[in-house]
Amino acid sequence: MADLVSHPDEVKVVSKRFGQGAVNIDRYLELDGYKAVQKALTMQPDEIINLVKNSGLRGRGGAGFNTGLKWSFVPKQSAKPKYILCNGDESEPGTCKDRLIFEHDPHAIIEGVMIAGLAVGAQTGYIYVRGEYRYLLEIVQKAIADAYAKGFLGKNIFDSGKTFDIYWHGGAGAYEVGEESALMESLEGKRGIPRIRPPFPAVVGLWGGPTVINNAETLASVPHILLGGAEWYANLGSPKNGGTRLFCLSGNLNKPGVYELPMGYSLKKMIYEVGGGIPNGRKLKGVVPGGSSVAILTADEVNADVAMDFDAMLKAGSMLGSGGVVVLDDTACIVNFALRTIKFYKHESCGWCIPCREGTDWLQKTLIRFHSGGGVKKDIDNMYYLAENMLGRTFCPLGDAAAMPVIAFVKKFRQEFEDHLDGKPCPFAKHSGAQQSPVMA
């Protein structure tokens, strides 16, 4: 069980019930549970969609798409059943927030799935939990069973005459399955190879039916929006970035942890105040602000201060991504950090398209050799060139996710790469002793 933390600047919405025993359905009911879905049952579908749209809630899975807008793409009439799919594959390095929601407030996710279903006219929802989170899958199984036992799920929910079913589903270890179309493949019992789009899942998704895929935190935010109103939620955050978000602070910090802060909160304050600053009197080297797939920000960029919302981060040349904020102090080796990053994407690439499959492999081979002292000068430009040529040339965004951080590491920390040249020992750590791979021609 992961430890909870708190800070006075936090605005607790999604995390409001953390540590309150809300896994228990009766306790959840005492804490305003299942009120939002009952409210939704009195509303027209379009009313729900507009409310969520106007709240400025944007997807917490990474891309930051307006949730209400996404729901509005689902066709009203459909010959095939419609589905809601909750994405709990949480695997982006640096990200550990959905885990806390599943652990402390699983009924909020169930309620969010139900409300999404009422909004788009779906009667079935699935909650997909990554395989490593077995204890959370058990919590979800129990929560669903408890909701059925109370008559909140199944036929005639809350005496409305409406039917809604929710089922759990477990993964078995795969980051790529977090990608929405691969997630559907996995749920259908296949390898997680992404599907070509268009058609988008909102039109052709699970078993060919229109499907809304949302991150667990996104769905857990929805009941609060229904009860608090669009304006209240929107005003918590920054323009076009409604509400709050669970930020996962990790790395070289005095007080790492998952904190709920308003969208648009200062990154600098997040690190020096909320996260307690850098330990042992060391200095900040850089921050990866949105999970491992986004461009690193240097200490200067962080100190110039950036607002943590989707638009400001994009303007700063990075992305808000999944909410994982990874902090590096001046003892961290960027080359090794880059190697760890690319090893991950190489391992997780589904292998379907060549730029991603071969690109990550070459980057990994080069970085292993480079970090172990066998680098040559042209490797630096080659890595940059290779990564740049992966961008936008792959079937799904994993290729970009692998390329973007590498481009930023080389561009912003070129000196550190040069310091590893000519067989010099890594200035920060011991040699990995890994075997040498061939130089790229």
Add this chain to the structure above:
Amino acid sequence: MKFSDKFEKRFTEMLAHYPTPRSVLVPTLLYAQDEVGYLSDEVIAELANRLSLTELDVRNVISYYSMLTTKPRGKFNVQVCTNIACMLRGGEELMEHCEQKLGIGNKGTTADGVFTLEEVECIGACSWAPAVQVNYDFHENLTPAKLDKVLDECRKRIG
């Protein structure tokens, strides 16, 4: 091929959750592996048969998912995360520590079949790094000394 009653109950229950039987495959493979220890030829044949799939189809799916294995493992699978957040807080050192203590490398199993060591990617414990998962149990904010305790506990449990 015999699975536990719990497995059978869950399997039947799950089949009713989806329009296509094959949808139960991924979670079912993991549950089967938990019971048998690995995905043996027998398990693969049995599940392929139950779901009207070819064995190749099933193997194809197995090879995609990193938690699934067709080879027996130790009783305790020690999964050390060395991804970025853990790396910054000593994950690589933990991995080395395990290699030395257990006398095996990545994916190796101790001669007595008690431990398998595996270097894994992010397990969703980044804010509590460095982290290790032993089977399904999370161990967080670790030091080599704390990890030693965890491993010693494992040994004690099997007596």
